Amino acid sequence: MMIGVPKEVKNNENRVGMTPAGVTAFLNHGHEVWIETGAGSGSGFTDQDYTEAGAKIVSSAKMAWSADMVIKVKEPLPEEYGYFREGLILYTYLHLAPEPELTKALVDNKVVAIAYETIQLDNGTLPLLMPMSEVAGRMSIQIGAQFLEKSRGGKGVLLGGVPGVAPAEVVVVGGGIVGANAAKMALGLGASVTLLDINADRLRQLDDQFQGRLKTLMSNSYNIAVTVKKADLLVGAVLIPGARAPRLVTEEMVKSMQPGSVIVDVAIDQGGSIETIDRITTHSEPTYVKHGVVHYAVANMPGAVARTSAIALTNVTIPYGIQIANKGYKQAALENKALAKGMNVMDGKVVYKAVAEAHGYAYVPMDSFLTNQDVHV
Template identity: 55%
Template sequence: MKIGCPKEIKAQEFRVGLTPYAVHEAVVHGHEVMLEAGAGLGAGFPDEDYAAAGARIVDGAKEIFAWADMIVKVKEPQAVERRMLREGQILFTYLHLAPDPEQTRDLLASGCTAIAYETVTDAQGGLPLLAPMSEVAGRLAPQVGAWTLQKANGGRGVLLGGVPGVGPAKVVVIGGGVVGTNAARIAAGMGADVTVLDRSLPRLRYLDDVFGGLFYTRYSSAGATADLVADADLVIGAVLIPGAAAPKLVTRAQLSTMRPGAAIVDVAIDQGGCFETSRPTTHEDPIYEVDGVMHYCVANMPGAVARTATIALGNATMPFMLALADKGWRRACEDDPHLLNGLNVHAGQLTQYEVGKALGIDVIAPTLALKS
């Protein structure tokens, strides 16, 4: 198969879809790889590393999109990239379609077969291609939250861990999944007073058992959320419904109960965000203020630590990428129902129920797409 990897063009996105190790594996499997010049520089991988692994380096993405049977990326294709997709071409990347009707329409119109990292599953019910970036974003969230709280950035001027004689910041993490667990660990490690909210009692028991009082846990009722948010210095939104738009768990009215200069970090912004006042920002201009509360809503947080994130993502995606290349998308998805769960778009039809529900678009079952 001809595998193409263009340079990411989303603002301040430094990750790359293929590492040199993945290129080497693909070439060993008998495939051809074409990479856009400079695609890996942001993650610390020069063109020479890719050439040594067997990739052909070309200038510009247009040649790659015209040549490749499968496009491997990190972020959702931007408008100019979507116009280069064609019928029958495989797109393997993060999509996050539920809050993005324009992208969804363009992918349907292209006729491509789009498989989204974030809806591929595993035998344990997890999301193996989302988990590495969730771990990275979760661990980054207290770090960027602490920065947002600094007075020069509009924050309260509160140090997360406090100092002797001065109490620590109060941090609330909404969601006890991969993002929330990693965020709570790091925030607690920085010395903050941390509470994690979740609606799953088994998950709350797990967190208590494993972390042994490192942070507090509370059941995520509307009342408890409102009380904790009002008293928080930093709130981290870490909720996820696979494939669906994130629920709005904190309203603007609740936001107004927070102290002036308090901060929120919305890690769910890729799926539309879990705060009513959230809107996507970039690493270049990451913070804005609403009702005195500072919002950090960067839609590609792991791009800030591009080398770590690229290698972590590559480790997870490589087996699936090789299966698609070795077998073709149809047989690979027939052999692996978890990969089939990643199918979002095929031949002008939407195959992801949660996206269809969010956008009001008719959906066919992925199993029917296999037969079409």
């Protein structure tokens, strides 16, 4: 199969969908890889690194997109929709629930759209989201620490405090991979950290993991309101896989925060979990102030630490990519239930329930599709 890797076009997205190690892996299985010139430069990989690994460097995005399967990092932007065509396999982060236009473009053009973030193991974990959630969770605290500085619009609070001065209050809503990594960093810096989740077992696990240093609370609107009010730094880290993020922090709650407090809504890629976050921000303009509170809502946080992130991401995406290339997407999905859950759009149908519900499409279950039984919509 011919695999294409275009250069990312999102603001300050420096990651690349395949490293030279990935090229060699695909070649070892008899496939061919076309890399758009410069695609790896933001992650520290030169065209020469790719040619030495066996890839062909192509001069335009159009050529990379002409491959049988396109491997990317971020969801395509409108200027890339023109490359969509029937039967193209697109393997990347998609986050379709908050993206009606992208969903429509994939459906209308009958693209086979496989989303990294919905590939899910039987134990519920999301192996292709996990490494980027680890990165973003850790980054959320260093970003929050920066914007708490007075010169960056914050209230002038040091996360760890100093002897004789109380540490900052960090509140994390959602205790999955992002939440646990945020808690780990914040505790490491000496902050006072409270984490809320709806999953009592997860709270037990985190309580154990952090040996009582982390305050855990059941997530409900009462507890969220009480904790948000005293937060110097609030991190949004909830996820319902594939679905739009629930808006758990209301405008009233944000108004109750002290001026100069900071919100980092990591869940913005699924639409955001804070009511006052009304736009996605970018690495070049990462924040805006509303009700005196600094809001950060960058949907590709790991793009800022592209070298670490590109390697961590491709470590987990390439093995599934090879299965798709070796077997074809239908057979690969039939043989691998986790991969089947990554299928979001196929042959003009939405095959991921939460995405179909988000945009009012008929939901066509994957199973009937893969076994070629009659599909009733």
